[in-house]
Amino acid sequence: MKAENIEIGTSGWRFDDWAGVFYPFRVSKDRWLEYYSARFNVGELNSTYYRLPSATTINAIEKRTPDHFRIFVKLHADATHERKDPDSSVNSLLSSLKPLRDSGRLLGVLAQFPASFKYSGENLRYLLHLRALTNEIRLCAEFRDRSWDSDSTRGIMRSENITWVVPDEPQLPNLLTPELFTTSDIIYVRLHGRNARNWYHPEAGDRYDYDYSQEEMTEWGKRLIDFKEEISGGYLFFNNCHLGQAVKNATWLFQWIRDRRKKDDKETEKNDFTLSSD
DSSP: OOOGGGGESOSSOGGGHHHHTOOTTTGGGGGHHHHHHTOOOOEOOGGGGGGOOOOOOHHHHHHHHHTEEEEEEEEOIIIIIIIIIIIHHHHHHHHHHOOOOOOOOEEEEEEOOOOOOOHHHHHHHHHHHHHHTTTSSOEEESSSSSOOOOHHHHHHHTTOOOEEEEEEOOOOSOOOOOOOOOSSSSSEEOOOOOOOOOOOOOTGGOTOOOOHHHHHHHHHHHHHOOSOOOOOOEEEEEEOOGHHHHHHHHHHHHHHHHHHHHHHHHHHHHSSSSSOOO
């Protein structure tokens, strides 16, 4: 994949502990989105998992971000965790997202399922029902149980154009491995950190308390660039938001990708061809 087709961002942008770490103290909280979107081209709207947004909230996002800014929006917990009456929740969310859809800012909606959502015929039918509800809007599915990772499931998701979300997380029993593949025309990666000690033990601390090393981030950058399938783009989001680690890591990898892009452009201009990523 060309470096120019890779976008880096974070899973949300409104965190109090980012003040002084990413956001200058002179920038008020109600201007954080403008500050973030001036530095990143993509983001995830995660607050919609906890509460459905008002039309005012979505209109403000559309008005306060540059034209090139793009967003994935997380489905409410009613649709992914409670799963009793998803129709009302999903329809309400999609209706509120109209300004983002009309402006071309909406990349898709994210269904992040809990570890208890294991593969079964019933749960597969539920996933396909969500796909029907989202209609022409891209549905991206992130699983937390390895039972979903099979050739059969991947084939069904390809046929239904559901985007498989690749998670980077601790390699613990039943969690998915961070194998890079796609079931649609994009790659979607979410980096949660590798804090195995805290993952199932909240009393030990935040499970997302993890600072990726430069070597770990470079590995992901190279994996995306070396991906050979023909796709329209790749998106990688840091969800290790504890103490601003996500935005620090995203800034570093964004710059790494940016430098790689400039290097490729310079080599193309100088030699009249683009060197491979090897």
